[in-house]
Amino acid sequence: MLEIKNYSKSYDGGKKAADHVTLTVESGDIYGFIGHNGAGKSTTIRAVVGVLDFDEGEILIDGHSVKDEPMECKKITAYIPDNPDLYENLTGIQYLNFVADVFDISAKDREEKIKKYADLFEITSALGDQIASYSHGMKQKVAIISALIHDPKLLVLDEPFVGLDPKATFTLKEIMHEMCDRGTAVFFSTHVLDVAEKLCNKVAIIKQGKIIAAGTMEELTEGHSLEEAFLEADNG
Template identity: 50%
Template sequence: MIEINHVTKSFSTSKKAVDNLNLTIPAGKIFGFLGPNGAGKSTTIKMMTGILPIDEGSITINGFDITKHPIEAKKIFGYVPDSPDLFLRLKGIEYLNFIGDVYDVPSDVRQEKIAYLTKTFGIYDALNDTIQTYSHGMRQKIIVSGVLLHEPKVWILDEPLTGLDPKSSYSLKEMMREHAQKGYTVFFSTHVLEVVEQLCDEVAIINEGTLLFHGTLEEMRTKFTSDGSLEQMFLELTNHE
């Protein structure tokens, strides 16, 4: 479970990037985090993962405060950032072994997981190449493989499907479903509303740092009198002044 309590973040005195955000993301659910560009999604995720400090409020991951107990919290979650351009000078296998070392993944388990994940995502044959030679999609796949290597209970994914080919996208979505079915938490941001309709148990919509909606898709449809599409509801919410 992820609990975001009265969280505020400002980068200037004139505007708050995230304004008094309250959200509870339950275990056993796939939770979609939606909003236009610049809405505060990535800022929220960077506070959730300890990359950005929180100005006001608190965030806990399975009971661990990310500010007060950062090491304990970070052992629990896996994070896919919005850009996969990381550790470019390492070979793919070096990066995955580095992640395995950080999270103390035993050698035999590590080898099996690396083979499974990289074959699933179609990058097994590129593991001895440096990441800087990878395409954007391949870089996304190696980062996702690293995140899943240590089997974290909480997945925090910032636009995880960007750059993935249809087969890999399908595989990751199936993994997300399986993870939630085990009683664990999947939190992901996306611009692809079709994916939200396919996957999400609950959604939250944020715009200009303010939470506009939190609930199930059925609750969102109930809120609107028309039988509009998710796209129509999203546009109506985010265009509202």
Template identity: 70%
Template sequence: MLSIKNLTKTYKGGKKAVSNLNIEVESGDIYGFIGHNGAGKTTTIKAVVGIIDFEEGEIHINGISVKDDPLACKSCIAYIPDNPDLYEYLTGIQYLNFIADIFQISKSDREKRIKTYADAFEITSSLGDLISSYSHGMKQKLAIISALIHEPKLMILDEPFVGLDPKAALTLKNMMHDMCRKGNAIFFSTHVLDVAEKLCNKIAIIKNGELIASGDIQSLTKGESLESVFMEVVSNAETNSETDSSAAV
């Protein structure tokens, strides 16, 4: 579903945000992407969805290269950033219809899906209001509905639970499970390790742009908490880095 091979992204000044990253997300996966602030999570996600270019490596979505055919890739994915930038001069329903038009969703399908998702997130009564009047949580809910409206094969989310109340967060988790039971996949970043541990079947841990652990969550944790495993592998990566630096000197 999503294949990231040897991805490297270097910003101006020579800073490597991501270095030789390899991740495989398969159909049915809820794949958690975790790491400290500045570890390279958002850079990786932006490269996957085509927002930024990258110097080395390959990214394929559903077997299609994001560089060779970006429109075909974008047609089968949905992306929700950590701070959705919506058109605030539109009403909620106008925005959802705009997104449905882009993906050429029929009138009957869009009406049914909008009702289902808006009712689930309890914002149906606010769809006629301007987005500028929405709270951060309501904007997040609207962004989620807009992402689901074309039934994407792959959903990519950057800190999706930030700003959601507990009930909305549970609703999103249930929808994520439903998507993956249908053979779709989810790749998302999060700082909340408890969420990743309970929700994901696979995880990848990134530090300073490099992958330091990945795979099936049960195999990685081996009965320990994800938090303790995360702290251990990060600490080991720091120790190894310091050892390599000393050896180089």
């Protein structure tokens, strides 16, 4: 579903934020992307979703090139950034309807999806309020709902659990499992290793822009905790 092939990205001064990154996320995977702050996680994710251009390599989503076929990729991808930037002059329901309009979702389907997820995240009563009045956690919930409206084939999340309360965190994990059971691929960054260990079937560790370990959770941990595997790879 997601293929990253020899992807590299340099910033001014020649510093490589991503250095020949290669990994594959298949349908049904919950793939964790872990590393220290500044390791290259967000840079890679922003390139995957078409927000950031890149210097070398290729990124394919369901066989479509992010560079050459951006609209085809965006139709089947949903992206939840670590700090959602929503239209704060709109109400929650106006924003969700706006996103549904962008993806040409029918009135019936959007109503069902919005009701389902707003109830799950317990924000139904606040959807008539202006987004400017929302807390960070509420904005995160609206961003999550907006990402799920069009049933994406690829769900990309950057530190998705930051700012969510424990119940919302549990709800999002359940939704991720449910989506993967239907064949969606989930690719998300995190530095919370115990969350990744319990949630993911595959993991890649990135350090200073390079993938230093990748594989199934069983392959990486081999009877140890993910934290131990991460520290061993990080110190290797």
